[in-house]
Amino acid sequence: MSGPQQPQFELTPVAMVQSPLADLDSAPNQGDEGAPPAWIVFERGVIGALDGIRPGDEVILLTWLDRVSRDVLRVHPRGDESRPRQGVFSTRSPARPNPIGLHRVKVDALDGSRMRVLGLEAIDGTPVLDVKPVLSADIGER
Amino acid sequence: MSGPQQPQFELTPVAMVQSPLADLDSAPNQGDEGAPPAWIVFERGVIGALDGIRPGDEVILLTWLDRVSRDVLRVHPRGDESRPRQGVFSTRSPARPNPIGLHRVKVDALDGSRMRVLGLEAIDGTPVLDVKPVLSADIGER
Numbered sequence: 001m002s003g004p005q006q007p008q009f010e011l012t013p014v015a016m017v018q019s020p021l022a023d024l025d026s027a028p029n030q031g032d033e034g035a036p037p038a039w040i041v042f043e044r045g046v047i048g049a050l051d052g053i054r055p056g057d058e059v060i061l062l063t064w065l066d067r068v069s070r071d072v073l074r075v076h077p078r079g080d081e082s083r084p085r086q087g088v089f090s091t092r093s094p095a096r097p098n099p100i101g102l103h104r105v106k107v108d109a110l111d112g113s114r115m116r117v118l119g120l121e122a123i124d125g126t127p128v129l130d131v132k133p134v135l136s137a138d139i140g141e142r
Numbered sequence: 143m144s145g146p147q148q149p150q151f152e153l154t155p156v157a158m159v160q161s162p163l164a165d166l167d168s169a170p171n172q173g174d175e176g177a178p179p180a181w182i183v184f185e186r187g188v189i190g191a192l193d194g195i196r197p198g199d200e201v202i203l204l205t206w207l208d209r210v211s212r213d214v215l216r217v218h219p220r221g222d223e224s225r226p227r228q229g230v231f232s233t234r235s236p237a238r239p240n241p242i243g244l245h246r247v248k249v250d251a252l253d254g255s256r257m258r259v260l261g262l263e264a265i266d267g268t269p270v271l272d273v274k275p276v277l278s279a280d281i282g283e284r
Contacts, residue, residue, distance in 0.1 A: 007269070009153040009206050011240050046239055048215035051229030058282070059231075062204075062242055064151050073190035087193030089201075089273035097156050097188055098271045100204055100242070104280050119279075127149070129240045131231035137261075138246050139281040140200070 011064065013127035014049075015042040018114075021123045037108060040115045040128055047113050053131070055107055060138070062130040063101035063122050065094040072096070101126070104134060153206065155269035156191070157184040160256075163265045179250060182257045182270055189255050195273070197249050202280070204272040205243035205264050207236040214238070243268070246276065 019038035040061070042050065053059065072095040074085040088096040105117040115131075161180035182203070184192065195201065214237040216227040230238040247259040257273075 007155065009155075009208065009269070011151040011153060013149065013151075014239050046215065046231075049229040049231040049239065051216060051227075052232030053229065057232075060244065062240070062244075066151065073188060074193060085193075087191040087195065089188075089191040090194030090199075090275055092274060092277060096272060097191070098153050098204070100272055102202065102204075102244075102274060102280070104282070127151070130238060130242055132234060132244060133232055134282075135234065138244070140246070140276075 011129055013043070013064065013129060014046045014131075015040045015128035017041075017063070017120065017122045017124060017126040017128060019120065019122065019124045019126075021121075023123060035119055035121045037116055037118055038120045038122070040117060040131075042113045042115070042128075044113060050110070050115065050131070053107060053110065053115070053133075055109055057107045058134045059105060059107055059117075060130075060132045060134060061101075061103045061105055061117070061120065061122075061128055062132070063103065064127040064129055065099040065101045065122075066127065068095040068099050070095070070097055070099060100129065153271055155185070155206065155271060156188045156273075157182045157270035159183075159205070159262065159264045159266060159268040159270060161262065161264065161266045161268075163263075165265060177261055177263045179258055179260055180262045180264070182259060182273075184255045184257070186255060192252070192257065192273070195249060195252065195257070195275075197251055199249045200276045201247060201249055201259075202274045202276060203243075203245045203247055203259070203262065203264075203270055204274070205245065206269040206271055207241040207243045207264075208269065210237040210241050212237070212239055212241060242271065 251258040
């Protein structure tokens with residue numbers, strides 16, 4: 001995929017997921033399918049970036065799905081082998097060239113360096129890269 | 143922000159934005175404010191990952207906003223100094239610890255290794271990290 005002239009960019013996790021979900025088999029495929037509440041535990045150095053987030057807010061978490069292959073270009077949607085393979089850019093498969101997970105969640109509580117969220121399907125120990133507010137453009141309102 | 147024990151993750155761009163928007167001053171702050179059509183030009187090695195994307199689809203592009211500071215934790219929302227500073231995680235400021243941009247766009251055309259999109263506010267040359275379909279959970283339907 002990458003040639004010698006390709007730039008590479010470095011990510012540093014800003015937080016980690018603390019969740020009762022211990023493995024991928026017990027994780028629902030999407031957050032709307034019954035994930036338990038999870039804590040997002042932030043690095044001390046980034047806590048100021050949380051300023052302005054309040055319980056009840058809907059936010060987007062970006063995570064790093066580091067347990068998957070980055071060389072897979074086509075998958076059976078949702079792992080269902082009865083469905084034909086599709087390109088990973090047309091699915092939400094965690095296996096993709098840059099395995100960044102996107103999760104819309106609801107902020108349930110804030111407690112110092114921790115934020116409790118509802119509706120997150122990521123497993124315990126998943127690195128978190130970013131938190132963003134949901135915009136009307138994200139939800140199709142123009 | 144990072145200590146010696148912090149893992150780092152490497153991103154490789156999968157595509158590049160080709161757009162008449164040449165600089166940040168001419169770029170609208172959000173995609174719903176009148177961005178011109180843009181081409182996303184993919185690396186040869188990832189074209190198979192586009193399989194299943196069709197004109198008319200709404201997709202999410204993740205980009206790398208590499209011209210900004212990663213050390214800023216608080217900003218004036220939308221650069222408006224009359225508004226008090228907020229934590230970057232409660233804004234869509236490009237300046238943030240991991241400067242990943244999130245853009246919901248509409249696929250207008252596909253042409254080999256290129257995809258034309260509507261509603262993208264990113265400037266010419268912006269690296270693209272990922273393409274994802276929009277899910278009902280993203281737009282608040284549960």
